[in-house]
Amino acid sequence: xARFQWDENKNKINIEKHGIDFNEASQVFDDESRRNFLxxxxxxxxxxxxxxxxxxxGSINSIIIVVVVHTERDGFIRIISARKANKxxxxxxxxx
Numbered sequence: 001x002a003r004f005q006w007d008e009n010k011n012k013i014n015i016e017k018h019g020i021d022f023n024e025a026s027q028v029f030d031d032e033s034r035r036n037f038l039x040x041x042x043x044x045x046x047x048x049x050x051x052x053x054x055x056x057x058g059s060i061n062s063i064i065i066v067v068v069v070h071t072e073r074d075g076f077i078r079i080i081s082a083r084k085a086n087k088x089x090x091x092x093x094x095x096x
Contacts, residue, residue, distance in 0.1 A: 003029075006079040018083040020057065020066060025082035027055040028068045035093055039069060046071050052085055052093045065090050 006022040015021050034053030051068045065085040071078050
């Protein structure tokens with residue numbers, strides 16, 4: 001049984017916009033050093049979390065730090081968005 005779910009149309013949009021596939025983004029959950037935060041920017045009608053961690057971006061064969069927004073639904077981690085971390089987010093990840 002898969003641990004992850006996502007909307008495939010949203011994944012395609014994310015790839016076009018940010019160059020990161022949700023399948024690759026799911027690697028962030030393997031990073032034992034990842035940082036997790038509650039996403040309280042607004043009321044989404046569900047609890048959302050933000051994870052900052054490293055993944056291997058296979059398309060460019062490079063390790064990068066990413067920000068992944070996700071929630072839990074029916075026992076699955078549902079990925080909502082993924083992008084490269086900005087300078088401040090990289091600092092948050094690296095200062096631990």
